[in-house]
Amino acid sequence: MRLRALLDTDALGLKLLGGEDELDRTVRGVMTTDLRDPSRYLSGGELVLTGLAWRRGAADSEPFVRILAQAGVAAVAAGTAELGHVPDDLVVACARHRLPLFEVHESVAFATVTEHVVRQVSGERAGDLAAVVDRHRRMMTSGPAGGGPEVVLDLLGSDLDLRAWVLSPTGRPIAGPKAAGPSAGEPTLPAEVRARLAAEHLATARTGRRGPHRVTVGQTTYSLFPVRPGRRAPQSPPVGQSARDARDMRDARETVLSEWLLAVEADAADWTGERLDLLHGVTQLIAVEQERRDAARTVRRRLAQEVLELVQTGAAPTEIGARLRVAAPVLLPGLGTAPHWQVVVARVDRAGEADGGPVAQALLEEILAGPASAGPEQSDRIAVAHTGDEAVALVPLPAVAGEREGSGAGILADALLESVREPLTAGLEDDGRVTLGVSAAVHSAEGLRGALEEARHARRVAAARPGRVCAAGHQELASHVLLLPFVPDDVRRAFTARLLDPLRDYDRRHRAELIPTLEAFLDCDGSWTRCASRLHLHVNTLRYRVGRIEQLTGRDLSRLEDKLDFFLALRMS
Numbered sequence: 340m341r342l343r344a345l346l347d348t349d350a351l352g353l354k355l356l357g358g359e360d361e362l363d364r365t366v367r368g369v370m371t372t373d374l375r376d377p378s379r380y381l382s383g384g385e386l387v388l389t390g391l392a393w394r395r396g397a398a399d400s401e402p403f404v405r406i407l408a409q410a411g412v413a414a415v416a417a418g419t420a421e422l423g424h425v426p427d428d429l430v431v432a433c434a435r436h437r438l439p440l441f442e443v444h445e446s447v448a449f450a451t452v453t454e455h456v457v458r459q460v461s462g463e464r465a466g467d468l469a470a471v472v473d474r475h476r477r478m479m480t481s482g483p484a485g486g487g488p489e490v491v492l493d494l495l496g497s498d499l500d501l502r503a504w505v506l507s508p509t510g511r512p513i514a515g516p517k518a519a520g521p522s523a524g525e526p527t528l529p530a531e532v533r534a535r536l537a538a539e540h541l542a543t544a545r546t547g548r549r550g551p552h553r554v555t556v557g558q559t560t561y562s563l564f565p566v567r568p569g570r571r572a573p574q575s576p577p578v579g580q581s582a583r584d585a586r587d588m589r590d591a592r593e594t595v596l597s598e599w600l601l602a603v604e605a606d607a608a609d610w611t612g613e614r615l616d617l618l619h620g621v622t623q624l625i626a627v628e629q630e631r632r633d634a635a636r637t638v639r640r641r642l643a644q645e646v647l648e649l650v651q652t653g654a655a656p657t658e659i660g661a662r663l664r665v666a667a668p669v670l671l672p673g674l675g676t677a678p679h680w681q682v683v684v685a686r687v688d689r690a691g692e693a694d695g696g697p698v699a700q701a702l703l704e705e706i707l708a709g710p711a712s713a714g715p716e717q718s719d720r721i722a723v724a725h726t727g728d729e730a731v732a733l734v735p736l737p738a739v740a741g742e743r744e745g746s747g748a749g750i751l752a753d754a755l756l757e758s759v760r761e762p763l764t765a766g767l768e769d770d771g772r773v774t775l776g777v778s779a780a781v782h783s784a785e786g787l788r789g790a791l792e793e794a795r796h797a798r799r800v801a802a803a804r805p806g807r808v809c810a811a812g813h814q815e816l817a818s819h820v821l822l823l824p825f826v827p828d829d830v831r832r833a834f835t836a837r838l839l840d841p842l843r844d845y846d847r848r849h850r851a852e853l854i855p856t857l858e859a860f861l862d863c864d865g866s867w868t869r870c871a872s873r874l875h876l877h878v879n880t881l882r883y884r885v886g887r888i889e890q891l892t893g894r895d896l897s898r899l900e901d902k903l904d905f906f907l908a909l910r911m912s
Contacts, residue, residue, distance in 0.1 A: 352447040358439025383411035397428040404432035414439035502604040509759040510537035541766025562607035566599040597701040643722035660784035678735040682778040684794040696725025752812035775810040838908040841891040
């Protein structure tokens with residue numbers, strides 16, 4: 340805003356004392372100070388409000404005004420509450436340095452002047468920034484000259500004082516403000532906060548509610564805007580748009596596990612419509628970047644699809660190997676030798692039915708990118724195909740990661756979901772699930788078909804477990820747990836009821852602890868002393884409880900067969 344506009348507002352009670360020729364100066368902010376030297380807090384363009392508490396005598400005005408002029412402030416506004424008037428020495432000093440001087444009537448609070456200026460400046464900056472966003476969006480649409488979403492996020496910070504981040508559905512950082520000062524080089528948004536924001540966004544977005552969504556983490560409020568490629572962010576609907584609302588809700592549920600989000604460190608509840616429209620414009624710009632990222636994955640997806648089709652149709656290992664040699668330089672550029680490979684299989688289910696391979700494909704690409712990797716390009720070395728209801732990933736590993744085929748090197752199933760379990764669980768319906776299976780590392784085309792079957796078996800083991808987000812690895816396929824998922828439910832219930840129901844009934848009636856005692860006894864391999872020590876019991880008390888278990892069930896815990904039956908019953912219950 341211009342200084343001249345301040346005189347047009349009677350409510351501010353400003354009187355011009357000097358500098359009429361400089362009233363076309365631009366005001367970029369407000370600062371209230373009574374410091375003798377406030378230069379460290381000035382950046383230029385401010386209207387400086389002062390109560391004159393710094394002035395002890397006429398000689399103090401000249402150095403004070405000189406400091407303000409050198410800092411490039413727009414003008415000075417002096418209050419009269421302290422001295423009853425603005426002293427002549429201050430008027431003279433301001434005239435000497437060509438610095439406009441206003442008098443603020445004692446009945447007008449500095450806060451009133453500050454609020455008016457900030458509101459005017461913010462509105463003008465928002466308009467300027469909206470033009471920048473629109474121009475930047477056009478540049479990004481026509482090519483990479485726009486510089487990516489980081490440019491607009493920096494503008495949000497510099498012009499509107501808004502810190503904002505672009506996050507993936509699992510909370511992985513895509514773009515954010517540049518750290519400065521003491522925090523430079525440190526993450527500006529902790530991983531636990533990113534995970535919480537992603538979880539809250541997914542939980543709210545899948546209901547079809549329109550953004551932005553407000554979330555408070557600790558003492559900080561964030562406003563979350565969905566980024567939806569291919570269509571405009573939802574605006575306030577006109578009356579009678581129920582069909583459009585239903586379509587938006589359906590689209591939100593279908594895309595919730597693949598869309599990015601814009602997290603702004605501010606409460607959007609009190610924002611004007613113009614500012615909300617500006618932020619929706621930013622999400623459209625970011626959507627262009629996400630679409631470009633998806634398009635860049637086309638080559639990798641095609642390579643994975645070709646390899647998967649060869650493996651499933653029983654093609655010769657030499658043909659599969661040739662395709663792998665083509666894929667290796669794309670996924671691991673500069674690698675001197677052929678890598679090892681792992682296979683990861685994923686499936687997304689809702690209401691007991693698969694969501695479809697493409698949904699699982701996009702989600703698996705995100706999961707494999709890793710939570711700590713920043714930017715949209717970190718998943719560029721992952722090739723994911725889809726077939727039927729599954730997504731299948733070919734993950735290349737440098738030779739050092741799998742010196743021995745089948746070793747524990749490479750991706751571990753538990754670690755794969757550790758950081759994304761919270762957001763994904765929140766993003767699923769009550770009956771929705773994500774299940775993954777991970778194979779061992781293989782170093783040849785001959786082993787790829789076995790790795791695919793191994794990953795699929797592991798995923799079925801994960802699907803038999805409770806929880807919305809589960810994974811299993813190849814290590815578990817050599818254990819008895821491989822058999823348990825395939826036991827029919829009626830057989831499972833009858834088997835566990837016959838062995839465990841008598842113990843549960845006894846525990847309930849007598850407040851005993853036979854079931855925990857049985858679990859501890861089997862876990863200690865039948866060792867009386869170790870089990871008694873773990874349960875903090877006397878050995879004779881332990882013997883009494885085990886005897887009661889045998890009496891109620893008709894089994895003998897000294898026999899291997901009966902121990903195994905109890906063990907399996909506990910695992911299946």
